Amino acid sequence: MSFTKMLAMLAPGMLQSIAIFSLTLIMSLPLGLAVAFGRMSKWAPFGKLAEIKLHQNESANRSAFRRWLRKIRNYLLRGLSNFKPVQLIIKIYISIMRGTPLMLQVMVVYFGPYYLFRVRISASYQFYAVIIAFVVNYAAYFAEIYRSGIESMPAGQYEAAEVLGYGKGQTFFKIILPQVVKRILPSITNEVITLVKDTSLAYAIAYAEMFTIARQLAASLSSFVPFIGAAIFYYLFNLIVAVAMEKAEDGLAYYQ
């Protein structure tokens, strides 16, 4: 089999890899921003309640037992007042996404419905499972990058905007976010390059992307060449990504 013929056989896989890459990026970048807001949420539904109780004075002539009870109550109230449900849920979500392999997450999303609910999995679900797992995983990573960028912004930028009368939305989208994007672009580049290579993890559920096809070809032809074809594909893909991201960084270099 000629090299060009082999390339022709790999081509559909390439398109699938590019599809996984593009869809994941398009969906996880905005979702990551929303997750970042959740991660930074300060909403504490019981904050006020505990504040009031804690300020009640303790009278001195109580029994040791009642003082002890009171201490426990105050301890619990303090914990309750610090309870930030949105932040906690997002923290747990990010922790799981970063703490377990993406390959395993893909398998859970794909096989989970069957093992949990005995739902029959259709063939078309394969692609959705890959996209869901990738988007949910990458959103967690992007969220942490957004958060680092947003938290690195000096308070003075918010204050200047507030005094000038900008609303919250205007302040974020006109003043803060453009500067955040510039700050986090190198970290985003890292993640995007990783994503190109991670598309090969769809192999775990035998989804017909680049790597899966290359492996099948290699086995059926008992040849190493398909792997070399795949390697060249991933490398060129990443080269384009790196050049594009560098262009984007240059585009934002007009200010400091």
Next chain:
Amino acid sequence: MTDTILDMRNIRKSFGGLEVLRDISLTVDRGEVLAIIGPSGSGKSTLLRCATLLETIDSGYLRYLESVAAKPGPEGGAEYAAKSELKKIRTYFGLVFQNFNLFPHYTVLKNVTDAPINVRKRGKEEALRKGRELLGKMGLEDKEDCYPFQLSGGQQQRVSIVRALAMEPQILFFDEPTSALDPELTGEVLKVIRNLAEEHMTMVIVTHEMAFARAVADRVIFMDGGVIVEQGNPENVFGSPKEERTKQFLARYSEEK
């Protein structure tokens, strides 16, 4: 009534257990230039931040013109006005920060005209014309396409003064406007503020520049430990201070200079 632009009464503010403002009252009339001096940690900046709604007061009364921003609530704390009212009140004042806080991703002209156009909804043409006119007045006419990082500190601070003026505030606050500048650059900023004083712009200036405060201010307030220790016209406060703490502070300053 309309002649009083800012009216603050019995303002209290604590951070944690530390009381930073202890029952501060002051008024600023139209056209008046008020200088606030005092050692670091005396509460000057906090007072300015409370007046500009960047901090909330714990208790007291805060009014601009006819609009009450905060008044004593039923339980003694401060009760702030509705959001829409506070939004209106923000149009009455401008604030010039110690470290400028210009928007680095906007050109000088956009820094100066974006809020008039997108917040105040003025016509674009009018806002640009007005912005250019103010930049010209500050000797920045050839800088409108520059980004803040391309300017010196003194130029940046002048841009931030223009940014505040472009909103046509009734009163302008300065939070140590020259403290972040090299000594040789403070002069150009002080000169601009002095020109504004000659045009009878109402201003409250927190500053460490004693000679400047003495020359420009109609009234000087000396703050220490969260209270107004002494106030009066500059000749009296600087020339013959009554309070011992004022004397000590001014003596230390003249030693340093």
